[in-house]
Amino acid sequence: MPSQLHIVVCAGIVPDPLQTLEPITTPSGPGLKNEMVLPAVLDPWAACALYEAAHLAAKNPGSKLWLVSLGPKAKLQQVMMTVAQKVAFELVPIDGPIGGFPDAHATAAAIASTIEAIPGVDRSKLLIFGGWESATRGACVTLQIVGERLGITEQFQGVDQIDMRDDGSFEVLERIEGGRHQVSVCSSAPAVLGWATGNLAEPRNNPQIGMANMRSMMPALQKAKAATLDTNGLSYVSVSLPKQQRTTRVVKDMTPDQIAAELVEWIGAE
Amino acid sequence: MEKILVLTHLDETGSALSRASLEAVTAGLELATRLGAPLGIGFVGSDAAIANSLAATGARLLAVSGEAFAQPRYATDAAACEALCRAADATIVLVPAGARFSRVAAGVAYRLGGVVDTHITALGGTEKLEATRWFYRQRVEAVISRSARPWVIVLDAGTHAAYVGAPGNANVEQVAVELPATRTTVSGIRAPKQDEQTIRPDARMLFVAGAGWTKKQPDGQIHVDDAAKLILGFLRATNASLGSSKSLVDQGGEGQSVLPFLTHMNQIGQTGATPRHAKGLSTCCHGEEPHVVGWRFIGERRAISLDPNCGWTRGKADVVYVADAFAVIAKLNEMLSTKG
Numbered sequence: 001m002p003s004q005l006h007i008v009v010c011a012g013i014v015p016d017p018l019q020t021l022e023p024i025t026t027p028s029g030p031g032l033k034n035e036m037v038l039p040a041v042l043d044p045w046a047a048c049a050l051y052e053a054a055h056l057a058a059k060n061p062g063s064k065l066w067l068v069s070l071g072p073k074a075k076l077q078q079v080m081m082t083v084a085q086k087v088a089f090e091l092v093p094i095d096g097p098i099g100g101f102p103d104a105h106a107t108a109a110a111i112a113s114t115i116e117a118i119p120g121v122d123r124s125k126l127l128i129f130g131g132w133e134s135a136t137r138g139a140c141v142t143l144q145i146v147g148e149r150l151g152i153t154e155q156f157q158g159v160d161q162i163d164m165r166d167d168g169s170f171e172v173l174e175r176i177e178g179g180r181h182q183v184s185v186c187s188s189a190p191a192v193l194g195w196a197t198g199n200l201a202e203p204r205n206n207p208q209i210g211m212a213n214m215r216s217m218m219p220a221l222q223k224a225k226a227a228t229l230d231t232n233g234l235s236y237v238s239v240s241l242p243k244q245q246r247t248t249r250v251v252k253d254m255t256p257d258q259i260a261a262e263l264v265e266w267i268g269a270e
Numbered sequence: 271m272e273k274i275l276v277l278t279h280l281d282e283t284g285s286a287l288s289r290a291s292l293e294a295v296t297a298g299l300e301l302a303t304r305l306g307a308p309l310g311i312g313f314v315g316s317d318a319a320i321a322n323s324l325a326a327t328g329a330r331l332l333a334v335s336g337e338a339f340a341q342p343r344y345a346t347d348a349a350a351c352e353a354l355c356r357a358a359d360a361t362i363v364l365v366p367a368g369a370r371f372s373r374v375a376a377g378v379a380y381r382l383g384g385v386v387d388t389h390i391t392a393l394g395g396t397e398k399l400e401a402t403r404w405f406y407r408q409r410v411e412a413v414i415s416r417s418a419r420p421w422v423i424v425l426d427a428g429t430h431a432a433y434v435g436a437p438g439n440a441n442v443e444q445v446a447v448e449l450p451a452t453r454t455t456v457s458g459i460r461a462p463k464q465d466e467q468t469i470r471p472d473a474r475m476l477f478v479a480g481a482g483w484t485k486k487q488p489d490g491q492i493h494v495d496d497a498a499k500l501i502l503g504f505l506r507a508t509n510a511s512l513g514s515s516k517s518l519v520d521q522g523g524e525g526q527s528v529l530p531f532l533t534h535m536n537q538i539g540q541t542g543a544t545p546r547h548a549k550g551l552s553t554c555c556h557g558e559e560p561h562v563v564g565w566r567f568i569g570e571r572r573a574i575s576l577d578p579n580c581g582w583t584r585g586k587a588d589v590v591y592v593a594d595a596f597a598v599i600a601k602l603n604e605m606l607s608t609k610g
Binding site: 014015017021023030100101104105135136137138139140141142144145147148149153154155156157158160171173174175176177178179180181182183184185186187188196197198199201232233234235236237238239240241242245246247248249250251252254256257259260261263264266267268 | 342343344345348368369370372373374375376377379380381385386387388389395400404405406407409410411412413414415416417418450452453454455456457458459460461462467468469470471475508520533534535536537542549551566570571572574578583584585586587588589590591592593594597598599600601602604605606609
């Protein structure tokens with residue numbers, strides 16, 4: 001018999017990966033130039049977590065799915081216009097700063113207290129999903145601390161697969177070194193799963209799902225609580241773009257044989 | 271005064287410390303010397319022989335042992351690391367990156383009432399400790415500092431030399447840990463068959479396959495089978511690790527022709543790995559991701575591309591060969607096999 005799950009996905013918003021990023025100093029610390037007008041997307045690994053969560057919820061009827069996201073309200077609304085068309089979920093927004101420079105511990109505290117306050121979440125059915133790292137800080141910190149703050153000590157990072165069993169237990173595949181997976185079995189919820197890419201393709205946009213999501217999303221965005229993030233003693237000595245620029249030799253006039261010979265020599269050189 | 275603790279664990283053989291642990295030991299020795307601070311080394315699931323190999327460090331050695339700590343698992347590893355940190359009364363904790371400790375480092379820092387920073391690539395500073403790390407997937411570099419203690423610092427692998435020292439007789443303090451309740455059982459490792467293994471972190475070279483391998487060739491046909499044979503032939507001849515662009519991996523989910531041995535695990539770039547190898551050769555790649563993000567920590571870089579104006583290879587690769595990768599790799603494999 002399928003388990004009814006309460007899945008909370010934690011996902012931030014990040015600048016579109018194709019954008020050029022330029023760090024600047026702001027009154028509140030480092031930031032990105034034109035950060036608020038850069039096109040944003042749902043954090044890629046967290047998006048994988050969302051799609052996996054929706055897939056899992058669909059396979060286990062009666063399950064519920066929430067998306068907790070911290071960012072400026074206006075930016076969240078913009079990103080959710082697209083994300084809402086992918087899968088059905090209830091948005092729990094937190095109005096806070098954007099970007100990778102705010103402290104992860106403070107972000108985790110804001111997210112944990114928000115999850116605790118979600119009405120109707122049953123801890124015995126609770127799975128907390130998110131990306132194992134973000135495309136901003138890329139730290140693998142926030143989810144772990146969210147779990148600790150909620151007293152959840154069954155945690156998995158770099159997850160590519162979860163298989164629910166009839167008895168409520170589930171098997172998890174976590175990435176480890178060398179392109180392999182560690183296989184673990186957890187006897188029951190609650191648990192924290194930081195996802196890598198998983199195995200699902202990005203769902204196609206579905207305007208009907210989008211319409212349904214938007215009905216609850218807009219009021220939720222209007223009521224989003226503001227979060228002030230503490231620095232926890234974090235200070236930035238410098239923030240810069242890497243200066244390394246290579247002098248590229250462009251070779252246009254060599255035959256495949258000549259190129260191969262040069263590469264053989266290069267590969268063999270210490 | 272700061273007190274430094276380096277956390278270590280065994281590799282998969284169970285008979286030696288992991289390479290990343292030995293690198294962290296080197297970082298700990300360097301930092302302790304610079305700060306004039308006492309150094310401790312903590313072992314999770316270790317024995318006397320392993321500790322003896324670090325006797326020459328002169329560090330205080332602490333260990334948590336027992337069957338429960340032999341397997342990597344959040345609840346037990348976090349409890350072990352927490353106990354070691356408390357026993358050492360450490361203010362700075364150096365942790366080797368890797369699946370095992372990256373899974374627990376932040377949780378341990380929270381339990382200690384401290385802070386954590388991960389993917390640290392360098393430690394510096396004169397009056398205060400400063401750590402270097404990347405933001406936005408290796409596109410922005412920052413140097414940070416923390417006033418809060420304990421400060422757990424997870425060091426990226428490959429950023430320090432592995433410690434080598436003469437073995438001696440070490441005095442190891444056993445640290446008691448109350449076994450935490452856990453609902454998780456580790457049942458094993460799932461790995462591709464040996465001849466299908468294309469991810470090799472220890473390889474000297476990274477071979478990057480781009481989406482061009484599965485596109486129409488000059489004869490108007492797609493040659494995925496030929497591409498697969500050429501790529502695998504190169505990997506076997508050189509023992510290189512295989513990376514791929516996101517676009518090529520994603521094609522599988524979109525019902526297009528794909529290279530059968532490629533998975534998301536091979537992906538480098540924004541949603542993939544940023545591996546460290548001495549050399550990198552990219553083929554049929556035309557995007558920012560593999561060249562900027564995925565190649566950040568590759569030493570010497572060369573590319574084979576049909577596009578002489580590819581803006582992403584310019585300034586990122588040392589050499590760009592404007593040529594058909596099918597022809598070049600076929601010839602290259604032939605030469606490598608003759609060379610033996």
